[in-house]
Amino acid sequence: MNGTQLLAIYEDFVACSIESFFCMHMHMQLEDATALDFLLTAVSRRNMKKRIENVESTISEVKKSSILGEASKTAPEDVANKNRSKIRTASSRKVFGREALRDSVMAKLRKKPHGTGKCYSAIGIYGVAGSGKTTFARYIRDFVAEECKEEKLFDTVMCIHVSETFSVKDIFHEMLKDITKDRHSNISDREELEEKLKESLCGKRFFLILDDLWVKTKYDQQLDELISPLKVGSPGSKILVTARTKVAAGALCVNEPMEMPDLNEDQYLSMFMHYSLGGTTSVTDEDFKRVGRVIAGKLHGSPIAAVIVAGRLAANQHIRFWEHTAQLDMLNDTMDALWWSYQQLSPDIRRCFEYCNIFPRRFKMRKEDLVLLWIAQGFVKTSCAREDMEAVAEGYIQELVSCSFLQLEKTWEGKEFFRIHDLLHDLADMITGTDCFRIENESSQRGESWKGDIPRDVCHLFIQNYDAELITEKILGLRQLLTLIINVVGKDTQVEEKIIDNVCKKLPKLRVLAFAFSEHYLNTKQRTLSVLESVGQLKHIRYFGFRTTGPCNISLPSTINKLQHIQVLDFGDGDITEFTFAALVNLRHIFSCSCVKLPYLGRLISLQTFPWHFQLSNEQGCELKQLRDLNKLRGQLTISGLENVKSKAQALEANIAAKERLTELALWWYHDDDATRCSAEVEADVLEVLCPPAGLQKLTLGNLALYA
Structure with a gap:
């Protein structure tokens, strides 16, 4: 976007926003600092004043408009959304060599119901920890959702991780969230939850994935409670169970469960090289191919070992490092291979990973929580005083995700969280000892x-x-x-x-x-x-x-x-x-x-972060100048009460342009028919000098009186 285009957008925006009949949200991708400078110098205060005065004559008409009622539903709360940086890594792993198993499972999912007395039938898959059961289960979920849309196999799909110490109530909450997009956290009584779940499932053909089920017998009481609401579903519903043991995988099945098959040598090597070369699809250096084959051969076909060890090789793509790694006998054991991979992390990142062991297995960890907890414990080290600890901690997360020590996942709402594989939890248990409990x-x-x-x-x-x-x-x-x-x-x-x-x-x-x-x-x-x-x-x-x-x-x-x-x-x-x-x-x-x-x-x-908005007033300590030295503010900043700023000099004291970490800025005036307001000239002065920082992505201007 060039300076002339930015200027035109900004002038039009100012003309219709100060006392407009709706709150216009301006998403400005300020990609070019030169263009921003051009914009700020080119908009004359005189033109701004004239445009503000021009809209004055329409205000009384606008305030009578019925449109205001609709606009007020989305403002001003919308401007309080905080910016969240994203982890630039795929949330799901690439699946290799599972086509035959996929086709077998899909054939069972497509199979027409027969008179068993139940509305559902179950498919079981079992295998040792790290054999790829969870990855495959999610692959099937996505395949059903994306590749079988036209078939309309199921009305709703639920994918639930069960765990060893599962709670029936928690699983009911998760089922409801997958069905209705609402966890119904306000319901705590198990029987009430069950009735709500029955209501949501009644007459629907569902597909339920129970990943990592832990039961010792088909007659487990908790399992009976878990499946009790499912009987209201429509015939043709299916359940896919994954488990470490054959007994658990077959607990709901009429037929024998399937064992998770090993990948053949070529499939395993393809997966290993994919992750060890950072996801590139071709390898030009034959030395890497040769050494990679040797390393992969030591891992005995373990998918989790392949992903973790390959992640460390991807972070150090020097052929000597690969050749040294190929000589290690410890890679012959899966847990030893994970231990070697852990040792390749820097000491600070190792401590951060260890701290994650405080949380239960498969616990949903938010990025924001991990960052702040690590900093609070002093685990995050910066190289200089100007370096931002939050940014360094997010870099730690990026590395842990890239080498699969943290698994990035997303909710239906698109929110990101992290989990740790069970074998890595076992590793962390051994490392931390009694430090974490x-x-x-x-x-x-x-x-x-x-x-x-x-x-x-x-x-x-x-x-x-x-x-x-x-x-x-x-x-x-x-x-x-x-x-x-x-x-x-x-x-x-x-x-x-x-x-x-x-x-x-x-x-x-x-x-x-x-x-x-x-x-x-x-x-x-x-x-x-x-x-x-x-x-x-x-x-x-x-x-x-x-x-x-x-x-x-x-x-x-x-x-x-x-x-x-x-x-x-x-x-x-x-x-x-x-x-x-x-x-x-x-x-x-x-x-x-x-x-x-x-x-x-x-x-x-x-x-750096404070709640909702900074409310200006004429009281001592609530002036705009309070923002002058807060140059570490990040994300979103909302300033309301700008009608209390009486001069250009007061506006300059906010020093907004120096707040380089801001990505969203919202400026609000409060005017009504009875209030004493500044002149249009003063408002133009104030708006002119509240210069947004170069990295701003979203700018909002508005009049709070319209939402009172």
Whole structure:
């Protein structure tokens, strides 16, 4: 886009946006800094003033328009969406040599129903860990969705990972999410969930994939509960089960389950070379072909070993490194091959991978959470003061994904998360020893408390469900604890203030403390959560989470100001009335649904992310100049109340152009018929000097009065 085109777009945008009848969103791909400079110098203040004055005569008519009612449905909340950088790696692996197995499974899926008394029939596949069962199951899911559209084999497809310690309620939630795109998290009762699932499945021909099923007999009680709602489906429905054992794979089958076949030598070599050469389709250097064949031959046909070892070779494409690797006897064993691959990672990235072992197997890890937790523990190293730790941590994730230590996956909504293969979890268990520990206490067990032993020297602890007795009897004595994450505080839980108070007082080394309050919990309580004053005793805390998954008011004590090392305050969907903690100079991120007042924001010089928008007013500490030194702000920034800026000099104090990490900027004025507003000339001045940074991708201008 050249400067003239940008100028024309910008002039037209200004002409119709300041007091337009709708909020126009301008997606400006500012690809050329020269073009931006041309734009900013070419738009004259006089022309801008004239255009603002020209639309004044239409305002009274516009405000009467019925169109406003429609526009207000999408503003101004739309501008609060944060930018998220993407991992540039395919979310699914390429499948090699499975055509025969695919055709066999598809033939069974197409087979017409016969009188068995059930609406569904099941297909089972079993094989050792790392043999490619999960990859194949997802391949079949995608094949049905993409290649068989015209056949309309099924009305709905569900793909569920079961795991060794599966919860029927969790699986019901996941099934509902695949069917309706809504997890129905507001339903916690199992019987109510089952009825909702029956309602969603009734009369539908479904295809259900149960990946990695763990049962020891066909008569497993949990399995009976899991399949109970499926009887309402339409005849011709199918279930595909993958498992490590023949018994588990055949638990729902009438016929014998199929064993996951080995790849032949050529298929295996093709897969290995694909990943070891970074996905390139041709190899010109015969030396790499020759050495690659030797290395692949040592791996005994293990798909997971091929993918992991090849990932390390792809990161070091020097023939001497490949030749040295080919001489290693340790590659003959799958776990040893994974251990060798782990050793090729840098020490900092190894520590970050090890930390992931705090989470349960197949746990959905968000990129944002991993980045902030790693930084809080001091695992992320920068080469200079100007280097951004978040960017370095995202680089760590990129490398772990590229070598398959993290598996990138996506939800139906397109959200990204990561999982770790079970064999890599086994590896991490061996490496971390007692440093990381997780307690997967099901909600049904909370009344009895968790009975296992916790290593006394554990450093990082994850607890699936809040349990006061567990914390009192087993956790408060863990003096080396650096991480305590309570993943769910549920509906039937009573969170005693005394327990949280003791956590803050008796675990002084904590760097990460996080509670997650479910919407079920909030539905049974008053919609206010109070952070206790004792949080101020956590002198080493970097990450404090009091996260809610539903609307809730969060009350903060003044002692928050004592947390001089705090980097992250995460309140999820909670609302903060006022944030008055200007002494937190190391604070990098505040997460909440909204915050009404942020006085003296400019003192938080490390701040990168803060909630919703910066509300300007005439009060001291709420002026535009508070943004002047916040040049680390990233992602999206919304400024409202710009009618309070009275001069060009005041607007210049925001120093918007220096905020190079911003990708979205929203500028809002508030005008109504009774308010005293600035002149069009002043507004033109303000708009002219709020110069967007060169990397901006989206610019929004609007009048909040139209949405009042």
